[in-house]
Amino acid sequence: MAEALRFIEESQTWIYFILLFVGLIYLRLSLIKAAELRKAVFGLERERSLSRLTQAAAMLALIFAVAVAVFVVANFVSPAFQASGYQGVVQTSDSQSTQQGPDFAAPTLSPGNGMPILDCPDPNVSFSWPEDGSTISGVVEVRGTANSTAFGFYQYHYMLMSPEASWNVIAAGDTVVIDDDLGNWDTTWLVAGEYFLRLIVTDTAGEAAPECVIQVRVVPSP
Numbered sequence: 001m002a003e004a005l006r007f008i009e010e011s012q013t014w015i016y017f018i019l020l021f022v023g024l025i026y027l028r029l030s031l032i033k034a035a036e037l038r039k040a041v042f043g044l045e046r047e048r049s050l051s052r053l054t055q056a057a058a059m060l061a062l063i064f065a066v067a068v069a070v071f072v073v074a075n076f077v078s079p080a081f082q083a084s085g086y087q088g089v090v091q092t093s094d095s096q097s098t099q100q101g102p103d104f105a106a107p108t109l110s111p112g113n114g115m116p117i118l119d120c121p122d123p124n125v126s127f128s129w130p131e132d133g134s135t136i137s138g139v140v141e142v143r144g145t146a147n148s149t150a151f152g153f154y155q156y157h158y159m160l161m162s163p164e165a166s167w168n169v170i171a172a173g174d175t176v177v178i179d180d181d182l183g184n185w186d187t188t189w190l191v192a193g194e195y196f197l198r199l200i201v202t203d204t205a206g207e208a209a210p211e212c213v214i215q216v217r218v219v220p221s222p
Helices: 002-040 043-099
Strands: 125-129 137-147 151-160 168-175 177-186 195-205 211-216
Touching: 002 043, 125 195, 125 211, 137 151, 137 168, 137 195, 151 177, 168 177
Parallel strands: none
Antiparallel strands: 125 137, 137 177, 151 168, 151 195, 195 211
């Protein structure tokens, strides 16, 4: 089902073009049959023209309904379905990181303070913006690289710099990103302070590459 939804989302422009082309054909046919109906004199001739006009009008209505359905699926159903899938993966992964430890790349904790170690050992799992130590505010365009062999998906999280804090999902994606836009992080509602930002890339087998963790400072928007 996910593949079908993604196909509709990615091909919606071509689907609209095909529907428009077919719709123009039936619109022309409707106009022709309407003209024939006006000119018809005999009852049998009028019935035949009316029947063909009704069929053409029904096809136009069907084409319009399909176009509306494609729009709803491509712009609402598919994104919502993918988002729920990502959230499910994130929740499963977080659960595995707590229960199984090394099976999922959870943040490495430094001795004594319960804080993740700031490190980005894999260049294929890295942030280019914000950089470690940056000061940010408002809606931040997060950029970086999310790539791996047999790439599955990526996700990134934030956490207040506090031993009692926990990771919060910001966004996820299922396409390889090379030093480009990973998504937006809205910090406007966060309390000003120091935060960790974490990027995780997981392959199709569910194995996560070494994660990237950086530190940023969130300040109020000007």
